[in-house]
Amino acid sequence: MAMPVAGVPTETPAGQLPAGRALARVARAVRSSRKATVGTVLMVIFILIALFPGVIAHDSPTVDAYAPRLPVSTAHLLGTNAYGQDLFSQVVWGTRNVLIIAFAVGVAATGIAVLIGVAAAYLGGWWDNVLNVLTDVLLVIPLLPLLIIIAAYAHGASTGVMITAITVTSWSYTARQLRSQALTLRSRDFLEAARVRGERRLYVIVMEVIPTMTSLIVAAFLTNALYAVLLSSSLQFIGLGDPNTVSWGTTLYWAQNNAALQTGEPLWAIAPGACIAVLGAAFALLNYAFDEIGNPALRPVRKVRQKKGAK
């Protein structure tokens, strides 16, 4: 329960700070929470790998230039696969595709979720009903059959198609969350105050409601991005992606096709799988970390020794 002491703020505001101050706060918050530090470090590493894959992996991932099934060595950090491709460069170059999908879906799905979720909550009435129906219908559309159909028509879903399909079927989940949050805000006095002083409804939604929801919007972005990573990799794994793109999921696909685990090339499957897991963990840690930054009540409690005995 909140027992505020005079002068100790129980809520940390987000957004609308001058850039310098905001960055300093974020930096301090990242350093103070272990989850945030680990998550940020991991994410930065992945982003760097995605941006500069050639710097880390010198071989082309697609050219089958080497002898197949080579073991781990200094020349091939993860060995080669059955086609003679260097696994390490496959994994490194694959990062780019995965991150592109993750961030693209994250931004797109969250953007739609914010617009629709917050509008539905704030406008209420007929608008709310219509938008809710839309959200719910999309919530239950099964993604796999949809993608199978798309893949059949597109002869293998390219990255763009995958981004679109995942976005379309995943925004509704976070839209519901944002709508619930916006609903709790709807009766807050400061929104009524804005209406009473004559603000237009759109203005209130964009300039008053959404800024108070920044931490939830960031969380929605991280959720959607994480979901996109896992889903796109799974889709590629079962062959619905474009098998010629370099991505962790497609590497897994080829590994599965060649029964890598059974034929003594475990790294072919384990390496990309581990990467997916670690990237997923990075997103999840960042999600927890933002929760803690936004809501001090969730921070881990340091154990304090009480003074024993009477004075």
Place this chain on the structure above:
Amino acid sequence: MLEVSGLSVDYVLDRGSVRAVDDVSFTLERGEFLGIVGESGCGKSTLLFAVAQLLAPPAVVADGSVKFEGTNLVGLTDGQLSAIRWRDMSVVMQSAMNALNPVKSIGAQFKDAMRAHGKPSKQEIAARSAEVLRMVGIDPVHLKSYPHQLSGGMRQRSMIAMAMLFTPDLVIMDEPTSALDVVAQRSLMVQIKELQLSYGFAVIFVTHDMSLISHFSDRLMVMYAGQVDELGATRAVFDNPLHPYTQGLLEAFPSIHGPRVPLKGIPGNPPDMARLPAGCRFHTRCPLAVERCSQVAPDLYQIDDALVRCLRRQDGSLSSPQQGSLSR
């Protein structure tokens, strides 16, 4: 029966600790009604939670003891505390809607409370539940009601009934009437006083409303910025307030009767507990402050039967009564 000695409570935060309650001591006799008044941030609720051993992190008892019938409650485990909780000491919260479970009927919550502290049979539970409801003037048919079905006054009464389940020796109340309107408030206070006189339990009653408590408490404790500034018999505190803050508080209540006079309240704001003023914590807002007040922090000083924390009272440079001195 209750002896609080040197109790201090800290809030442990990232940037250091903040002391919300500073070295508070008082005793409570059997059947005594003690009122604790103060404004927001003075530490009265924190003090109450500390006495009831209900502090949650980041708040911790930093120093001192709470001796309840001889046993120091500070440092006891939850298991040891549960023997005392509700049987000998119970708590009534500020807002019933926050403290009562909205999805359980009143009767179910009474049952939970009774089962948590004993092994009563079904008949015992039913009988006692009905009995405590009657004690507070509610028809026992409401055992089946849910909190939202009851009016505000009835909800508060059911909280009190729940606190009475084991007829404890001490009932701690945190602003139980502040969510109620004035007529309901009076009715509830009268009920509480009647129960107290019938069953003889002691009460610690925290409130910000001095006028209300003036008719019901035996002794009154005024808190400011985590410290006790005045402690004495209620009537004495009202008729002859010793501390300038108490005086200021009394004069901040406009009266219904008598002539309309312009009041001034107390200028300024309560201090930031992380950045307390030097010397006396009230001196920045005190119209009677002298230079020494900003240098020396006063201790509690006894004048007749009362305690006051004021340098000028201590050295006698303030004579009483000081009527009308704040609302010049």
Place this chain on the structure above:
Amino acid sequence: MTELLRTEHLTRHFKIGGMLSRRMLHAVDDVNFTIGEREIVALAGESGSGKSTIARVLARIYKPTAGEIYFQGNPVSRIRSRPDALRYSGLVPMVFQDPFASMNPVLRVQHGVLRSLKLHRPELSGQQRAEEAARVFEAVGLGADMLERFPYELSGGQRQRVGFAQALAMRPKLILADEPVSMLDVSIRIGLLNLMAELRDKTGVSVLYITHDIASARYVADRLIVMYAGQIAETGPVDDVLANPRHPYTQLLLSAVPDPRAPMSTAGEADRGEPPKVIDPTPGCRFRYRCPLAIDTCAQVTPVLAELLPGHDAACHVAQSARGGAEQVKAFT
């Protein structure tokens, strides 16, 4: 007293229950009162009395179910266009009860004032707006250095002053203050009540002060309206009503107010203070269930406000019949 605002048979009902229910909650029923220029009128009552609903109807948050509001002689229901609505909301702004919830926590405190100025005084340039914001902050007792702060840096009393500053920026005629001090510390309340009186004296603005605290109403208001269960029970000059309460409910309220200088009144002690939720009511006085003086008429005919003393009206059959109201009937004294 020049009339500023007048309500006639103002009524507001809310549908309750599910979609198929036809039960109506009568939050406000047939309320008639006036507010003049340069006066503070206190609207006092317990929760459920309808006082907050009246404020929201006057602020055009709700539309009246029936009845009319006349502001400066013009019916408010005729307001249709956005410029008209904007003009009204600038002349009749509202100050809210909760100093913690009435400001957007992520925006600076000057935001509301600047927006008010932008919307209601568009002739001002950006520079002029900034100056005007500083001016209204000083007028409510806040330093101009507070403009750039965030709400969490201000105390409750300071936040409420910002609320008044926002209202002042629009150069209002009538401020609707919905329990502006209820959530503040006692020693801070007086400061804000004094501010309201000062605004009335210096700028000529009227205030509708909604409260459940009779003592503060007495301190700051010129006239008092006492509400019970959606209807006006009594109204008149504040000292007059409190010295000679005619309506039994007013007497009950007064007896329950704790005054440290006098022993607690035992009149009406048995009353539990549970005003009814008025759902589909039958005619008759809504206070009759708690009134020791209720007679047959009280159960059959709804009482209307009648003048009992100059400027002092009460809606009570028994009070009205007591020698034309000149004699005070004692229900709870």
